[in-house]
Amino acid sequence: MKARSQPQDEQHLTEQLGATGLRLTPQRQQVYDVLLHKRDHPTAEEVFIRAKKAMPEISHATVYNCLDALVKSGLARQVTLDRGATRYCPNMHEHGHFHCSSCETVFDVDLPAQAMKLPKGFKAEHFDIAIHGICPDCDSK
């Protein structure tokens, strides 16, 4: 129901963006709100449509800019599956994505947080895991 973030979120936003040398603007706030409000891994286009409801003047380029700002500041992640548009996810917990091949829904799934062993010398900054399969709902149909 809420259309805006709570004050503590705003504080957090300002800090995280600030640490990357970026400002908190109404647009970035709005885009972040959209991500938090419905965590269904929307595409940039979807975010644009949703953000427009509260902020009709917002532009396409701004949505991309805001999403990039959020990603750079560690407030959201990009989720790329197959050849379609990139999706966005505000869940910064270490997690993977389960993509149902039937209904196309994307679910967050916990990871065994296992030490993903890498060859000597490689330094991992973060990883994205995309699992493709069938979700319980589709499986029972």
Place this chain on the structure above:
Amino acid sequence: MKARSQPQDEQHLTEQLGATGLRLTPQRQQVYDVLLHKRDHPTAEEVFIRAKKAMPEISHATVYNCLDALVKSGLARQVTLDRGATRYCPNMHEHGHFHCSSCETVFDVDLPAQAMKLPKGFKAEHFDIAIHGICPDCDSK
């Protein structure tokens, strides 16, 4: 050095494609050869450019068609990183991708083949793991 697959590869190709109801065509052979020849995770556009050298009449749409055919038949995998073009990989071993944030190179890395635990009811068909970080080469510079 070799520009063509060996006979046993051809056999394999025919079988794998056949199992999916697809034919082995010179174009599909060529596209597969390109993938095998230089395993640097090329984009469809890259594959197109390389395939053209041996087969100048090949078209863009055909390259996409062939890549899709190979992916459907389990001969290649799609690799999607960030927002750019999709890349292709003929390594069908269970593995993840390490993406160097500095030089952009994509490395295949073995997985602990661990039982990626999923919530009850989810059935995994396959997964893609993309690891972002710094490769040894870039790290030493």
Place this chain on the structure above:
DNA sequence: GGTTAGTTTAGAATTATTCTAAATCTTGAC
């Protein structure tokens, strides 16, 4: 209160991918 740097905007441009309709090839039935 003016300067500077960061941000937003609309719309154009570019890039990636898919679609279309016609031409070509393959295969299997006769």
Place this chain on the structure above:
DNA sequence: GTCAAGATTTAGAATAATTCTAAACTAACC
């Protein structure tokens, strides 16, 4: 062998996703 049916390829148009551009706006700072 020959023909119809279906699969595949082709060039180019169309669409979708993303980035770029230049001008206008905003906020912070001296």
